Amino acid sequence: MDTHSPLGPDALKALDGRHHLHPFTDTKALAAEGGARLIVRGEGVWLTDAAGERILDGMAGLWCVNVGYGRAELAEAAHRQLLDLSFYHGFFKTTTEPVARLAGKLAELAPPGLSRAFFANSGSEANDTIVRMVRHYWNLKGRPGKKAFISRTHGYHGTTMASTSLGGIGVMHGQGDLPLPGFHHVMPPYAFELAQGMDPEAFGRLAARAVEEKILELGPENVAAFIGEPIQGAGGVIIPPDSYWPEINRICREHDVLLIADEVICGFGRLGHWFGSQRYGIEPDFMTLAKGITSGYLPLSAVMVGDRVAETLIEEGGEFYHGFTYSGHPVPCAVALANIDLIERENLVERVRTDIGPYLRRRFEEALEGHPLVGEIRSQGLIGAIEIVKDRRTRERWPGDGKVGLMARDHCFRNNVIMRGIRDSLVFAPPLTLSHAEADEMVARARLSLDQTARDLGAL
Numbered sequence: 001m002d003t004h005s006p007l008g009p010d011a012l013k014a015l016d017g018r019h020h021l022h023p024f025t026d027t028k029a030l031a032a033e034g035g036a037r038l039i040v041r042g043e044g045v046w047l048t049d050a051a052g053e054r055i056l057d058g059m060a061g062l063w064c065v066n067v068g069y070g071r072a073e074l075a076e077a078a079h080r081q082l083l084d085l086s087f088y089h090g091f092f093k094t095t096t097e098p099v100a101r102l103a104g105k106l107a108e109l110a111p112p113g114l115s116r117a118f119f120a121n122s123g124s125e126a127n128d129t130i131v132r133m134v135r136h137y138w139n140l141k142g143r144p145g146k147k148a149f150i151s152r153t154h155g156y157h158g159t160t161m162a163s164t165s166l167g168g169i170g171v172m173h174g175q176g177d178l179p180l181p182g183f184h185h186v187m188p189p190y191a192f193e194l195a196q197g198m199d200p201e202a203f204g205r206l207a208a209r210a211v212e213e214k215i216l217e218l219g220p221e222n223v224a225a226f227i228g229e230p231i232q233g234a235g236g237v238i239i240p241p242d243s244y245w246p247e248i249n250r251i252c253r254e255h256d257v258l259l260i261a262d263e264v265i266c267g268f269g270r271l272g273h274w275f276g277s278q279r280y281g282i283e284p285d286f287m288t289l290a291k292g293i294t295s296g297y298l299p300l301s302a303v304m305v306g307d308r309v310a311e312t313l314i315e316e317g318g319e320f321y322h323g324f325t326y327s328g329h330p331v332p333c334a335v336a337l338a339n340i341d342l343i344e345r346e347n348l349v350e351r352v353r354t355d356i357g358p359y360l361r362r363r364f365e366e367a368l369e370g371h372p373l374v375g376e377i378r379s380q381g382l383i384g385a386i387e388i389v390k391d392r393r394t395r396e397r398w399p400g401d402g403k404v405g406l407m408a409r410d411h412c413f414r415n416n417v418i419m420r421g422i423r424d425s426l427v428f429a430p431p432l433t434l435s436h437a438e439a440d441e442m443v444a445r446a447r448l449s450l451d452q453t454a455r456d457l458g459a460l
Contacts, residue, residue, distance in 0.1 A: 009038050009050035042069025045431045045438050047418075055416045058428045058442050063233055063265045063383075064296035067342050068433040074297045077338035081331045090119070090328045098333035105340060106289070106302060109274050114287055114304040119328040123264035123290035124158025126301040127227070130286050131162045132322050134225045134258055137309050140316045146224040150214050150257075152188040154235030157227060157262055157288075166227055169235065184218065186210040188232060189240035192376050192387055192395070204241030212251045225258035225285075226251075230276025233265035233429070236422040237385035239378050245280040258285040258309070264301070265383070268292030269343055269432050272353025272381035279380070285309055295339045300332035348432045356434055357381040363443045372459045373408075373450055383429040385422075386446070388453075397424050398457065407456060411449035417442055419449075426450075 007015070013035045021027060022036065030036060038050040045068055047055040060066060067074070081098060088096055103117040118133075120126045131149070138146040149166060151157065157166040164172050165179035168188075173179055189207035191200055198206070215223050226248065232238035252259040261284035266276030270292060273279040277287065285308070290301035305313070313320060326332075343349060361379045368374045368386065375389035388405060390398045398404040402423040409421030419426045426449075430442065454460035 012038055012050075044068045044070065045434050053416055055418060056430075056438065056442050056445065058412075058417050058419045058430045058446075060429050060431045061296045062291070063270070063429045064291035066268050066270065066292040066432045067295045067339060067346075067348070068431040071295070071297075071342065073342055074295065074335050074338050077334045078298065078331050081334035085330050087329060087331070089325060091323065096328070096330040096333075098330045098337060099328040102302075102333045102336050105337065106304060109340070110287060110304050111275065111277050111282075111284070113307050114284070115307055116305040116310040118303040118305060119333070120301045120303070120324055121299045121326050121329075122158070122301050123262070123288055124160045124163045125324065126264075126288045126290060126303045127157045127163040127166055127260075127262065128160045129303050129322060130225075130227075130260055130288065131166070133286070133303070133305065133309065133313065133320075134260075136317060136320070137258070137312055138224055140312050143221070145222050148182050148184060148218050148223045150184050150186060150211055150218075150223060150226045152228060152232065152235075153185050154188050154190065154232055154238060155185070155227070155229060155262075156232070156234035157229075184214055186214050188235065188238050189244045190232075190236075190238045191241060192378070200241040201243040204243035205247050207240070208244050208247035208251060211248060212255070215251070215255050215257060220255040220257065223255065223257050225260055227260035227262055229262045229264075230266045230280050230282060231271065231380060231383060233383065233427075234422065236425050237378065237383055237427045237429075239380050240280070242280070245282050249281070249283045253283075260284060260286040260288065262288040264288055264290040265292075265429070268295075268340075269349040269352055270381055270383055270429065272349065272357050274349055293339070294332055294335045297339070298332040298335050299326075300329070300336055343432075346433075352381045352432050356432070356436070356439065359436055360384075360430075360434070360439045360443070363439055364446070367443045367447045368450070371447075371450060371454070373404075373454050373457075379428075382432055382434065383427075385425045385427045386450070388424045388426065388450075390459075404453065404457070408449055408453040411452045412446065415445045415449050415452075417445035417449070419446060 017035045039047050040050050041048040047057050106117050107115045151166050153168040155168040157163045165183040168185040187210045191203050195203040261277045261282050263275050267289050271279045285306040287304040294300050364377050373388045375387040377386050390396045405421035405424045408426050412419045419428050
């Protein structure tokens with residue numbers, strides 16, 4: 001094949017079908033459906049496919065394109081850095097300007113006490129790094145028994161062996177003989193599913209105390225850390241009651257368990273705050289950053305390390321035998337700096353909190369009021385979920401273990417709005433630049449898709 005000759009859409013789809021193993025995809029089923037949809041362009045909140053169809057991206061790619069597609073400022077930042085210094089690494093006692101500046105900027109934006117950054121390429125790598133750091137820290141403190149990690153059912157923390165083990169998504173554990181030993185899971189603060197009529201704040205404390213019960217079961221002397229997303233994203237946008245995280249703070253302090261806030265989805269304005277930890281008052285020893293750090297324009301992640309851990313690793317740990325060729329690659333770091341500058345100049349964090357976030361929530365509530373499939377609409381900033389039920393009063397689910405969520409998702413795709421089906425829900429997380437008119441269009445297409453799903457089920 002001549003790699004310099006342009007290929008048409010059909011040839012590209014055929015090439016993809018023959019050679020590309022897609023992530024999180026049933027490749028056999030995809031081939032039976034005629035192959036992948038070819039996306040060729042992005043601008044703002046809109047994508048265009050090879051057939052010329054315009055698609056409203058209600059998921060910001062994979063929860064990551066915070067400033068929208070096609071931002072020249074980010075392309076120009078990458079171009080300048082590629083010309084000045086296309087690559088150098090952080091090994092051999094060296095650094096580069098973008099890396100040093102970005103580490104300082106992240107320390108400025110993060111909650112107090114998180115003043116050190118370790119760079120990687122994805123949230124998975126960052127969480128894998130944290131597992132290494134946590135166990136190394138407790139060894140240095142003379143407490144080698146503290147090895148166990150606690151997280152939640154439906155939590156998502158990545159796809160490496162360690163980060164999949166941190167996560168609580170059972171279908172992922174079934175492939176690869178996971179979780180690894182030493183990883184434990186407790187109930188999530190999923191009020192719609194689990195509160196059973198309890199007062200939300202009382203339920204939040206109950207869900208937090210499940211963590212304490214697991215610590216006591218394992219023995220505090222054996223528990224290294226608890227990890228959680230401020231809002232559980234890929235697990236179905238599980239938004240905790242406000243009582244949840246203060247109780248988690250107390251539990252971790254009381255039992256000397258490190259607290260890890262996985263901010264891969266919640267960071268960089270998604271919740272109307274720079275980080276979800278600021279929204280919920282989380283006091284983390286580590287924060288995991290990725291996705292919105294570059295708005296998905298280039299791969300980059302960071303581990304923000306709290307001072308008590310960093311000081312021990314630095315003063316007592318000697319050389320840290322861990323890192324990646326592209327830890328602190330100067331080009332993604334330059335793009336991250338330009339991305340943060342854009343978020344600040346356009347006041348996107350406050351806009352999500354006070355304008356477009358509340359507007360989108362209100363429009364969904366108005367459009368879906370009384371809909372036979374809708375059991376709950378919940379959101380925080382620009383992330384949310386629509387729970388799909390068979391009976392609105394009893395919250396009874398449709399049979400099929402999440403198949404109805406996928407039916408609704410597929411209708412969304414056909415109606416050129418991207419929303420994600422997770423179990424029996426539709427979830428959304430559009431770019432932070434979403435306009436009011438685009439929000440109206442997104443809601444209208446979602447309503448149409450839910451109507452079509454209801455007709456398929458005989459509920460409308």
